[in-house]
Amino acid sequence: MTGGAAPMRSRLRIHFTADDLARVRIASGPDPMWESVLSMHLLQTQRGARVFAGWRRESRARLGHSAARLMALNPAVGSFPDFLTPASGTTDLEAGLDAMLSVPRRQVRAELSTLPCGPSMRTWMRTVAEADADAMTELGQLFRAYYATVISPTWSAIVAQVEADRRRTAQAFLDGGPVAVLTSVSPDSRWRPPVLEIGYPVDRDLHLDGRGILLIPSYFCWRDVVTLVDPALPPVLVHPVRSSFTASGRPARHAGDDSELSALLGFTRATVLRALETPCTTTELGQRAGTSVTSASQHAAVLRRSGLIVTSRRGGAVVHTLTGLGADLLRASGA
Structure with missing residues (x-):
C-alpha cells in the first residue's frame, strides 16, 4: 500500500458507481494489523511529534532492536507491501496474522522484490519472499511480539478513539448519506461526482467498479489516508481518527478557553x-x-x-x- 511522507502535491481519485456508493462500509473496530504497520512508520520517523513523542520514546526503549526485521519489511517512506495488511480487514490479531501468512507466494515475492534491502537483511528478505515455512513462522512471531510490546499497552485508547470516530461517521451518514461519510475522512476530501478526490503523496486513480470500499479509521494513521497499491485487491481506505488526545491517552493541548x-x-x-x-x-x-x-x-x-x-x-x-x-x-x- 502507499503511504509516505511526501507533501500533499497530488490527488487520489476514487471513482464510484451507484453500486459503489451503496457498498461503502465502515470497519467494525480498529484493525490490529493496520495499527501495527502504521505505528512502525511513526517509530521510524518523527511524524506527529506533538502527539506521539512520548509514545515513540517509550516504545523504542521497550523494543530495542527486536523489530529490525519488521521495519525492513515495512519502510516508512514510499510504498510498503500490501500483504502485511490483508484487505479483508479484521479486529482480531490472530485472524489478521492467518490472513497475512496465507497470502499467495507470488504476491509476497512480487511485493518484496521492489523493496530496498541492505546486506544485513538480504537473506531474511529472500526467505520471506519465497514463503519459507520457518521464515513465515518467525514473521508471525515477530508481529505478535511487536503487538504485545507496542500496541497492546495502548489498545484501550485505540478502541475508544476509533469508536468515537465511528460515531462521528454514523452521524455524518444520518446527516448526508454516503457522500457525507466519504468527505468526512479527511479535511482535504472533495466530492466531484462520481469521484472522491483526496490529497495523497502520489497522483493516482482507483476505479471501484462496483466492489464498494471499506473505510478503516486508524489511530496510528498520521495525516494522510492510505490505500492498497494493487488496484485488483478489495478496495480499502484507511484514514486518521479525529482525536484531541495523545498516544498516551492524555489530552493534547486544547486551543479553546475553558x-x-x-x-x-x-x-x-x-x-x-x-x-x-x-x-x-x-x-x-x-x-x-x-x-x-x-x-x-x-x-x-x-x-x-x-x-x-x-x-x-x-x-x-x-x-x-x-x-x-x-x-x-x-x-x-x-x-
Whole structure:
C-alpha cells in the first residue's frame, strides 16, 4: 500500500458507481494489523511529534532492536507491501496474522522484490519472499511480539478513539448519506461526482467498479489516508481518527478557553468532562484529568446525574461516554 511522507502535491481519485456508493462500509473496530504497520512508520520517523513523542520514546526503549526485521519489511517512506495488511480487514490479531501468512507466494515475492534491502537483511528478505515455512513462522512471531510490546499497552485508547470516530461517521451518514461519510475522512476530501478526490503523496486513480470500499479509521494513521497499491485487491481506505488526545491517552493541548466551563462546573469537573471527548474507563479518566481514580469516579457520577455523560459496562470495564448534551456544552465553551 502507499503511504509516505511526501507533501500533499497530488490527488487520489476514487471513482464510484451507484453500486459503489451503496457498498461503502465502515470497519467494525480498529484493525490490529493496520495499527501495527502504521505505528512502525511513526517509530521510524518523527511524524506527529506533538502527539506521539512520548509514545515513540517509550516504545523504542521497550523494543530495542527486536523489530529490525519488521521495519525492513515495512519502510516508512514510499510504498510498503500490501500483504502485511490483508484487505479483508479484521479486529482480531490472530485472524489478521492467518490472513497475512496465507497470502499467495507470488504476491509476497512480487511485493518484496521492489523493496530496498541492505546486506544485513538480504537473506531474511529472500526467505520471506519465497514463503519459507520457518521464515513465515518467525514473521508471525515477530508481529505478535511487536503487538504485545507496542500496541497492546495502548489498545484501550485505540478502541475508544476509533469508536468515537465511528460515531462521528454514523452521524455524518444520518446527516448526508454516503457522500457525507466519504468527505468526512479527511479535511482535504472533495466530492466531484462520481469521484472522491483526496490529497495523497502520489497522483493516482482507483476505479471501484462496483466492489464498494471499506473505510478503516486508524489511530496510528498520521495525516494522510492510505490505500492498497494493487488496484485488483478489495478496495480499502484507511484514514486518521479525529482525536484531541495523545498516544498516551492524555489530552493534547486544547486551543479553546475553558474558563467559562470551569466557572460553571469547577476546574476539575470541567477537566474531567473535557477528557471524555473520547470514551474511556475510570482509570484512564483519572490519568487524563490528572486526578485520582476515586476523584474521577466521583466527578463522573455528578456529570452522569446531570445528563452530560453516560456510563456503560463493556466486558470487565466501566466506560464513560459524552451524551449529546455534554458534547454540546463542550462545543459551546470553545472546543
